[in-house]
Amino acid sequence: DTGVSQNPRHKITKRGQNVTFRCDPISEHNRLYWYRQTLGQGPEFLTYFQNEAQLEKSRLLSDRFSAERPKGSFSTLEIQRTEQGDSAMYLCASSPGWSPPYNEQFFGPGTRLTVL
Amino acid sequence: GIQVEQSPPDLILQEGANSTLRCNFSDSVNNLQWFHQNPWGQLINLFYIPSGTKQNGRLSATTVATERYSLLYISSSQTTDSGVYFCAVEGEGSSNTGKLIFGQGTTLQVKP
Numbered sequence: 001d002t003g004v005s006q007n008p009r010h011k012i013t014k015r016g017q018n019v020t021f022r023c024d025p026i027s028e029h030n031r032l033y034w035y036r037q038t039l040g041q042g043p044e045f046l047t048y049f050q051n052e053a054q055l056e057k058s059r060l061l062s063d064r065f066s067a068e069r070p071k072g073s074f075s076t077l078e079i080q081r082t083e084q085g086d087s088a089m090y091l092c093a094s095s096p097g098w099s100p101p102y103n104e105q106f107f108g109p110g111t112r113l114t115v116l
Numbered sequence: 117g118i119q120v121e122q123s124p125p126d127l128i129l130q131e132g133a134n135s136t137l138r139c140n141f142s143d144s145v146n147n148l149q150w151f152h153q154n155p156w157g158q159l160i161n162l163f164y165i166p167s168g169t170k171q172n173g174r175l176s177a178t179t180v181a182t183e184r185y186s187l188l189y190i191s192s193s194q195t196t197d198s199g200v201y202f203c204a205v206e207g208e209g210s211s212n213t214g215k216l217i218f219g220q221g222t223t224l225q226v227k228p
Contacts, residue, residue, distance in 0.1 A: 031214055033214070033215065033216075035216075037157075041220065042120075042202055042204070042218030042219055042220055042221055043159075043202075043204075043216075043218050044218070045215045045216065045217070048213050048214065048215055055213060056211075056213050056215065089157055091159065093216075095214055097214075101147075101164050102214070103146065103147045103206060103214035104147070104149065104161070104164040105149065105214065105216060106161060107151070107158070107159040107161075109156070109157065109158050110157045110158070112157065
């Protein structure tokens with residue numbers, strides 16, 4: 001059973017550009033989460049999917065951010081018109097949702113975004 | 117929302133020493149996890165422990181849910197234990213979404 005994977009691992013972009021990150025959860029996990037971590041802080045929740053439905057979004061997720069999970073498998077997180085304040089590590093996690101422990105989350109290696 | 121506080125913020129140990137990391141939370145929880153973040157940023161699962169006691173090798177954890185705290189014990193520390201340790205909780209009021217609220221972490225440095 002492979003773990004959560006994320007691509008790319010690193011992304012450097014110029015302010016104002018759009019970026020998209022991908023997350024592939026653990027197979028058969030129906031819950032998927034996105035978090036953001038800035039230097040010296042703990043991760044902060046951004047959004048949550050159960051299968052293909054996006055059920056919760058944090059106030060941190062401005063209208064420049066959009067996330068999808070079209071077939072209930074992989075997910076994408078897009079940031080439009082990037083700003084320097086978007087520089088962070090973006091972490092994806094998945095949990096089973098259907099077998100105990102239902103909510104134990106497993107994290108991917110993250111995508112480190114640098115906005116110049 | 118639920119608050120999570122970890123202590124101490126920083127800890128320096130000599131190899132072979134034991135340590136205790138603490139996590140206090142402000143409300144009842146459905147889930148509590150301990151993670152170790154390695155230098156590359158990967159969060160490694162240590163324990164899923166909303167209540168009770170678990171042990172895994174040199175590591176053990178105890179959560180006393182009624183008193184709203186959890187402890188992570190590291191015995192006979194090794195240099196590879198260095199890194200940041202996070203406690204994360206899912207509050208009972210989270211509508212069963214599973215979203216985790218993280219503490220600020222404890223940065224552990226183990227010296228040879």
